Amino acid sequence: xxxxxxxxxxxxxxxxxxxxxxxxxxxxxxxxxxxxxxxxxxxxxxxxxxxxxxxxxxxxxxxxxxxxxxxxxxxxxxxxxxxxxxxxxxxxxxxxxxxxxxxxxxxxxxxxxxxxxxxxxxxxxxxxxxxxxxxxxxxxxxxxxxxxxxxxxxxxxxxxxxxxxxxxxxxxxxxxxxxxxxxxxxxxxxxxxxxxxxxxxxxxxxxxxxxxxxxxxxxxxxxxxxxxxxxxxxxxxxxxxxxxxxxxxxxxxxxxxxxxxxxxxxxxxxxxxxxxxxxxxxxxxxxxxxxxxxxxxxxxxxxxxxxxxxxxxxx
Amino acid sequence: xxxxxxxxxxxxxxxxxxxxxxxxxxxxxxxxxxxxxxxxxxxxxxxxxxxxxxxxxxxxxxxxxxxxxxxxxxxxxxxxxxxxxxxxxxxxxxxxxxxxxxxxxxxxxxxxxxxxxxxxxxxxxxxxxxxxxxxxxxxxxxxxxxxxxxxxxxxxxxxxxxxxxxxxxxxxxxxxxxxxxxxxxxxxxxxxxxxxxxxxxxxxxxxxxxxxxxxxxxxxxxxxxxxxxxxxxxxxxxxxxxxxxxxxxxxxxxxxxxxxxxxxxxxxx
Numbered sequence: 001x002x003x004x005x006x007x008x009x010x011x012x013x014x015x016x017x018x019x020x021x022x023x024x025x026x027x028x029x030x031x032x033x034x035x036x037x038x039x040x041x042x043x044x045x046x047x048x049x050x051x052x053x054x055x056x057x058x059x060x061x062x063x064x065x066x067x068x069x070x071x072x073x074x075x076x077x078x079x080x081x082x083x084x085x086x087x088x089x090x091x092x093x094x095x096x097x098x099x100x101x102x103x104x105x106x107x108x109x110x111x112x113x114x115x116x117x118x119x120x121x122x123x124x125x126x127x128x129x130x131x132x133x134x135x136x137x138x139x140x141x142x143x144x145x146x147x148x149x150x151x152x153x154x155x156x157x158x159x160x161x162x163x164x165x166x167x168x169x170x171x172x173x174x175x176x177x178x179x180x181x182x183x184x185x186x187x188x189x190x191x192x193x194x195x196x197x198x199x200x201x202x203x204x205x206x207x208x209x210x211x212x213x214x215x216x217x218x219x220x221x222x223x224x225x226x227x228x229x230x231x232x233x234x235x236x237x238x239x240x241x242x243x244x245x246x247x248x249x250x251x252x253x254x255x256x257x258x259x260x261x262x263x264x265x266x267x268x269x270x271x272x273x274x275x276x277x278x279x280x281x282x283x284x285x286x287x288x289x290x291x292x293x294x295x296x297x298x299x300x301x302x303x304x305x306x307x308x309x310x311x312x313x314x315x
Numbered sequence: 316x317x318x319x320x321x322x323x324x325x326x327x328x329x330x331x332x333x334x335x336x337x338x339x340x341x342x343x344x345x346x347x348x349x350x351x352x353x354x355x356x357x358x359x360x361x362x363x364x365x366x367x368x369x370x371x372x373x374x375x376x377x378x379x380x381x382x383x384x385x386x387x388x389x390x391x392x393x394x395x396x397x398x399x400x401x402x403x404x405x406x407x408x409x410x411x412x413x414x415x416x417x418x419x420x421x422x423x424x425x426x427x428x429x430x431x432x433x434x435x436x437x438x439x440x441x442x443x444x445x446x447x448x449x450x451x452x453x454x455x456x457x458x459x460x461x462x463x464x465x466x467x468x469x470x471x472x473x474x475x476x477x478x479x480x481x482x483x484x485x486x487x488x489x490x491x492x493x494x495x496x497x498x499x500x501x502x503x504x505x506x507x508x509x510x511x512x513x514x515x516x517x518x519x520x521x522x523x524x525x526x527x528x529x530x531x532x533x534x535x536x537x538x539x540x541x542x543x544x545x546x547x548x549x550x551x552x553x554x555x556x557x558x559x560x561x562x563x564x565x566x567x568x569x570x571x572x573x574x575x576x577x578x579x580x581x582x583x584x
Contacts, residue, residue, distance in 0.1 A: 054421045057578040079423040090414035092332065094339045106328040107424050135339070151418070 006065075007032045007159050007190035008053060013062035015048055015214075022048045024214045026062070030207070035181065035191045037205035039198065044211040046194035047087060050163045053192065054084045067159055083157035085148050087164045091136045097147050098123065098132040101154060108155035122150040126180075142173035149180065160184065162193040166200060178203055198301060202226075210301065217305050229296040229304050234277065236263045237290035250284045251277075261289075269293030322425040329432020336406070337436065343402050344440055351395040351448045358391070358514065359384045359455050366515065381456050388452040388459075389540035390513025393533055395448045396441045396477050397508060400484035400501040403437040407488025408497030417579070430571055433488075434481045441477035442470075459544040469543045475560040476536055480504065482567030489574035507533040512541075532559040 008030035015023040022045045030036040038046050051057045053066055055075040064071055067081035084090075091100050101122055105115030123129045126146040136144060145165070152160060162181070166174040181191055181204050195201055201208045202222045210218040210225070218225060237260075238244050244256050244263050254265040267273050274293070281288060337344050358366070363380030370382055410416055410433070419429050449457070461469065484501050491497035510527065511517065511534035517525055528534055535555035542549035 051417075056417055056420055076423045079421055082421065084418060084421045086414050086417050088414040088417075090418040092413075092415050094336045095332070099335065103328065103332055106331075107325060107419075107422055109324065 005032055006030065007034075007067060008036075008192065009063075009065045010053075011063040013049075013052065013064060014060045015045075015052060015057075016060055022214050023052075023059075026214075026216055028209055028216065028219065030190060030192055032190055033185060033188045034207060035185055035193065035205045037201035037208045038192070038194045038211055039196070039201045039208055040194075040211035041196060045214040046211055047163055049211070050084070050086075050161050050192070050194060054082055054161050055079055056084075081157060082159045082161065083152035083155070084161045085152045085163065085165060087167065089144050089148060091139075091144055091147050091151065093137045094135065096133050096135055097128050097139070097143075100136060100147060100151055104151045104154035110155070118154055122153060126150045142169055142176070145169060145173070145177065146180075149177075153184075157189070159190045159192065162191060164194055164196065167196065174200075198296070210305065212305070218301075225301065226296060229301050232267070232269055232294040232296045234265045234267045234269055234274070235292045235294065236265065236288050237261055237292075238263070239287065239289045243286060243288070246284065246286050247281060247288075250280055250286065269295065318425075322428060322431075325425040325428035326431040326435065329428045330435045333406070333432045333436035334439070337440065343405075344444070347395070347399045347402055347440065348444045348447050350398050351391050351444070352451050354394060355384075355387070355391045355448065355452055355455065358387050363387070369519075370516070384452060384456045385458060385545045386541070387514055388449070388457040389537045389544060390508045390511075391452060392445050392448055392473065392540065393476070393513065393537050394505065394508045395444050396473065396480055397501075397504040397533070399437065399441040399444055399477075400480050400487070400504050401498055402440070403433060403481055403484040404488035404491065404497040404501050405494050406437075407433050407485050408491045408494045411489065411579075412494065420579070426576070427572060430485050430575055433485050434478070437481035437484065438474065438477045441481065442474060445473050445477075460546060461544045465543045469540050472536060472539060472543075472556060472560070475557065475564070479560045479563035479567060482564050482571055484567075486567050486571035486574060489571055507531055508537065512538045530555075532556075532563060535559060 006029050008028070010026055010028045013023055013026040014021075026049070028036075038049060040046050048057070052059045053064065053071065055071045055078050058072055066078045069077040069081070071078045091097075092103065095103065098119060101119040102115055105118055108115075110118060120129075123132050126149070128143065128147060128150065131139065131143060136147060139147065149162075149165070165181070166177050169177065178200070181193070185191055191204075193200075193204065206221060208220065208222055208225050209216050218228060236247065236254075238247070239261070241258050241261065244258060244261065247263055248254065248256060251263075251265065254263045256263050265277070267277070274291075278291075359380050363383035367380050367383030367386070370386060407430075410429075416429065453459075459466075483504075487500045488497045491500055508514070510524070511531055512528065513533065517528045517534065520528055535552040536559070538547075538552040539549050539556045541547050542552070
């Protein structure tokens with residue numbers, strides 16, 4: 001390494017597929033030994049970004065440095081420094097977990113003894129020792145994801161790309177994956193991850209970039225990004241449509257859904273604001289069946305920055 | 316390590332991976348052997364009497380299938396090699412749909428090793444299958460009278476064609492859009508031994524077909540194998556066979572390499 005503080009720098013990156021612009025003039029910096037999250041809905045261009053940075057495909061234009069090397073001019077120097085865990089399972093399903101790891105050790109040229117040692121360590125670390133001799137076709141989704149990441153770590157890469165590492169995992173496996181990422185960063189590894197979940201970016205990343213239709217629409221720390229969002233919303237549910245009508249008459253705000261019998265009000269859900277809200281409804285003797293508070297999520301960030309919800313942005 | 320020793324090391328690693336696949340999923344390999352064996356039995360015992368009698372005058376009545384097995388065995392051996400191309404193409408096409416190929420592409424390994432692993436495993440499978448089929452042919456009355464040198468030359472020629480067909484089928488597997496279509500594209504290869512000197516003498520064919528049959532890749536190989544194993548005229552066929560083998564191997568290699576080096580657009584979303 002050159003001693004520079006950036007693990008990845010990108011300037012003016014562009015990529016199109018068949019005339020369709022997928023990434024448009026992207027600039028970003030990823031600091032060494034940090035977690036960088038690229039956040040966006042499906043189809044935003046996250047995976048394309050990861051594929052370009054990991055040398056899988058080439059960009060149409062722009063300057064890229066990964067671990068100080070140009071992925072086009074010197075792909076093998078980049079490859080020697082990185083590890084990729086893609087969105088789709090990258091384990092060999094005919095081999096056992098142990099054989100998959102030994103395959104990686106051989107390709108990383110660790111040598112027989114060192115390769116076996118590293119394999120045993122990783123099996124232990126990722127709680128796969130009991131399943132080591134079983135074909136990976138018999139693994140659960142969470143186990144396969146853990147093995148996938150273990151394979152990426154065999155050669156101790158300095159920069160790791162994780163493309164939607166927790167999509168499709170149950171909450172427990174998701175939390176386990178988060179802990180693994182935190183442990184990695186503690187050892188000085190740089191993690192570049194993509195996710196659809198603001199919560200995941202918030203939990204893990206020190207820097208978040210928001211990608212929409214191939215353009216970066218916001219970048220900053222989780223706190224900075226959340227300041228862009230005016231808070232979440234409160235949803236009131238009523239027993240009958242008349243309740244909604246009388247509540248609207250008192251509150252003069254909110255969007256009503258008469259089919260679901262709900263009224264959605266902007267608000268951060270703080271105790272004070274809730275107390276005021278309930279007091280006003282009480283004064284007019286309006287009964288509510290249910291109240292729920294929604295903290296800002298990716299949809300709110302998107303709504304604020306693009307005027308569209310993340311669901312709409314997928315189209 | 317030098318580039319060459321890296322390439323050898325990585326190709327050996329990939330070969331071990333492919334051989335383990337064969338070991339875990341042997342039904343494909345077994346069907347590679349079963350199909351030519353069925354053809355052998357069919358042609359020797361069902362058609363052999365008549366075809367053998369038609370081969371030449373002076374045969375004793377009833378000895379037709381004995382004569383025919385000596386004629387047809389080299390064709391069946393090459394049919395085995397051609398048939399194995401399907402398994403190789405399917406295995407490559409299946410591999411390309413797997414996420415692990417993206418992993419290999421982003422590792423600092425010899426670029427071609429994924430393909431050479433498939434080719435080497437395929438050559439080993441083809442040569443072993445050809446050996447088994449030869450043994451079954453001997454059991455049905457095939458009586459080669461070759462010298463040791465003749466056997467070695469025949470094995471070398473089969474090996475060269477196995478290499479050529481393997482590179483070609485790796486390219487066919489890469490160009491296929493799915494494992495299903497990869498199982499169809501090498502089919503014409505299996506027809507070639509029939510449209511050549513494999514099952515009947517080319518001289519018995521209509522003129523236009525005969526011209527094709529004389530010069531298509533399988534005829535010179537089969538005629539040369541027949542000459543080496545049971546005797547018979549070889550002539551210019553040996554040169555032609557080696558030329559075809561080298562040409563197909565080089566073209567298949569270059570085509571496969573170009574296909575693999577493209578951006579993997581299929582995996583991009």
